[in-house]
Amino acid sequence: MTNLQALYQQVILDHGRNPRHFSQPEHAQIDQVCFNPLCGDKIHVYCDYAVDRKTFQALSFTGDGCAISVASASLMMVALQKKDSAYFYEAFDYLKRLLAGEAVDLSTIDAFSAPEDIANMRRIQVIAGVKNFPMRVKCATCAWHTMAAVVEGGSEPIKTE
Amino acid sequence: MTNLQALYQQVILDHGRNPRHFSQPEHAQIDQVCFNPLCGDKIHVYCDYAVDRKTFQALSFTGDGCAISVASASLMMVALQKKDSAYFYEAFDYLKRLLAGEAVDLSTIDAFSAPEDIANMRRIQVIAGVKNFPMRVKCATCAWHTMAAVVEGGSEPIKTE
């Protein structure tokens, strides 16, 4: 598999073309936007919290972007439905380690014990193909940074470069 | 004679050190200044006209400058006493031809027929040594440009670079 094939694996192409949870709710408690001024890409993440103020009740996104950024956002959406911020940080940390080139053993991460969690994280593994394309890493993390801002309750638009 | 010796001939050193007609009159009809912003040199030329409005009645100068600019001003002063603007232009033209490297035959210039005129112009010849030092040509012509402004009746300070 060439670097390019590793980058554009079927999962990426599929999620890039048919992003999941891709919709703009009429009302969202939180609407956070990530904007890349150098290329013009823009991703909105919408979120409602459950009554416990912790669980992501409704989580969706919209935006214009390349296959990598849309697929990464879509995979994140799938993984985070009905999860909470602690889980998000675990997942983001996992992604960062993958992007740093680490071979992560999923079974060592307590947060990912349910079969569904493991399946989601396996899919997220394909995003790591971007590590050989430094200029594109920002595409892969754009939605995740936006999500971090959602969790931290910021309201300023997020920028990546 | 090296280029340097040709530049700093006795006449130049003498007029540089003891400039003739170097004084500031109490009242002068015309006070024209030449200023070189790049080196800070400044030369004032003072002039009164005779009743005919043509003959330079009183002509003197003051200023700070290098040996070349002061000597050239001094030699000009000597040459132009009691002369008129037509004569000045002849003399300036003569200087310009020398600076351009021409070997000028004084006897062909009608304006310089009196022995005194010829002696003055012979002395002015030494200024031509500056032609091998392009950065210094402006020093040699500073006073002359000022005099041209006097004759043309300008009142703006003259700048050379």
Place this chain on the structure above:
Amino acid sequence: MKENESVSESHIAQWRADFPILRTSTQSGKPLVYLDSAATSQKPQAVLDALTQFYASENANVHRGIYGLSELATDAYESSRRTIAEFIGSCYPDQLVLTHGATEAINMVAASYVATVCKPGDEILLTVMEHHANIVPWQMLAEEKELIIRYVPLDESGALDLEAYAKLLSDKTCMVAFTHVSNVLGTINPVKTMTEMAHAVGAKVLIDGAQACPQIAVDVSLIDCDFYVASAHKCYAPSGVGLLYGRPDLLEMMRPYQTGGSMIETVEFERSTFLPPPMRFEAGTPAIAETIAWAAAFRYLQSLDLDAVRLHKLNLQRLLHDRLQGFPKLKIHGHAEKKVPVVSFTHEVIHPHDLATILDSEGVAVRAGHHCAMPLHRYLDVPATTRASLSFYNDATDIDALVKGLEIAEELFA
């Protein structure tokens, strides 16, 4: 040479050989196919030699020394000003201000000319195809001075809509600023006509020549514009230097922009007086070697068979359009009748960034994004485009490589 005639291979091979970077390979191991000349041009050996020679044997500061080396440097610098002035058809080198780039030149005109002559309510007329450098300085000025900015729209082909332009011009228009050649669409604008029309209502004209200077013959005297700007780095020369041509009466009345050494006449503790143009606008030590190398780039260009260069670029442009039209899912933005070999396009399926990455893996360097023309992209209603911009050092094999890369991309995304 006639149109449709082709340029001899040996000509093209020689031009390519003059540019050392074209012999290198990319990280993917493929030979470099450089299709991003609109962002910055590559530099011929003659320019590298001029830089090295200056630093190794003539380097001194200019306008300030009496000694021989400084005189040499000053002569080289000032004669470079003459060469550059000649190249854009400026009759007098005194009309040529050396800046640090096209961007600085536009900022200078906004701050030192327009800011002093405009009145609240006056209008600045731009076009929707401008580069940010020819938009943002005017927006800043408009905010400060309560001016109104209007934009000339495009027709279907990506050319300016001259009827709309005529209607937008009025006696309220104090400044019209437009690009000579679009960095996205490749369109060559009818600058002489547009200048005449602006002058007819009493407006002044600034032309952004950043993309024109490297591609087409420029003659500011013929165009009769008031200001013209360009950047060396797009003209086969080093970064860090650019030009502002100005009509002498306008330059004369303009207040200084930056202040400091070299532009002053006298400095006293209380106040200072300034030199006439162009020095008035060149504060501080200029980009000496870079300016000298810019003149070397112009001399290099002049040494080429210019008819052959022109024809070769025309052929490249046609070939590029033809080959791209072979991809039904690909849309080219910009089909103006007169254009340079700069083509921006979008793909129905593949995002410009993905395309650029895939092309890069084939050694093909194209740009993806908004190309510093966000408003134009908004106007075209696309978030980003992929741009291939060619120069005379490109050839048909470069276009083959682009096409092959596009095929690979379509396969991958099929």
Place this chain on the structure above:
Amino acid sequence: MKENESVSESHIAQWRADFPILRTSTQSGKPLVYLDSAATSQKPQAVLDALTQFYASENANVHRGIYGLSELATDAYESSRRTIAEFIGSCYPDQLVLTHGATEAINMVAASYVATVCKPGDEILLTVMEHHANIVPWQMLAEEKELIIRYVPLDESGALDLEAYAKLLSDKTCMVAFTHVSNVLGTINPVKTMTEMAHAVGAKVLIDGAQACPQIAVDVSLIDCDFYVASAHKCYAPSGVGLLYGRPDLLEMMRPYQTGGSMIETVEFERSTFLPPPMRFEAGTPAIAETIAWAAAFRYLQSLDLDAVRLHKLNLQRLLHDRLQGFPKLKIHGHAEKKVPVVSFTHEVIHPHDLATILDSEGVAVRAGHHCAMPLHRYLDVPATTRASLSFYNDATDIDALVKGLEIAEELFA
């Protein structure tokens, strides 16, 4: 190494060998004796190589491309920013704005910071030894904003009069701007103390490091100044680039200076938003290769035995003063305790221009005039001076040549 110890000849010979221009001869046929490093420094081979290598194998525009070459260029440019930041002791590269020179940097602070915070009647405190670049921008601002400029005088030795400085500081002082090292007197100013004193009255401090960066170790974090500026061309690097270090909170609140590409976040037809510092202040294509070559110059310097360099310059300075004191008709301006090997002098009989011409005929390049410090010359009551400014690539034979030239001049004018 201890003081008075001498530096090995082979060390010095190696340094000289690193600078190709030092192997050339002047028009007079004499070997070049370059004593004008304060105007601009010469460039080592390492810098020429960095330029050539970039243009021949890495050239692309920065911050804009996805392809590998553009990534290489961007990395090289941004890592150069880090190198330059480190060199002046700036902890974070984000505090380092790349400008086109010290002059632009000062103009930027005047327009984008002081203009927005000062009130009519506020005072700007300068010193009488400032270069025009650190006077004229403040005069322009003072005129526009009704500010008052005051000047710190000198003591006999050519050092700043710190008592007078203390008295001039008040709660009206909004900005204090002074040079780190005088380009005429060679004086090294006590910048840390002066900064503390200014901060104690609530004033901000800009330090002009144009002469300091090439000569002494600079640590902006230690000095704790608010702004620091310098020029690459005086630091053994190309022309066309300079720096502005700024305290992050001040940079953050500063409005953009020039506007255009690269410094924007979004551009719409109506308005634009801007990137955070340092990008906010870097409109247009920067001097890419020149910045990369500047970092190469710093790396070259770091590769030297810095103790030996320091000692050698101290020895040169002493030797220069000693030898010049052998001419009773010659007056040295500037005997401060702490100084760099820059000496300006006047001669009772011989005008500085005549001296420079005579020295030039011996191959000795010195500067004559006001050195862009007219007010200082007025203050010293001399119309012009002759200046010999040395760097570590000079040696004792250069001083011999200067002395021989002075002897010839005195003979000629005897």
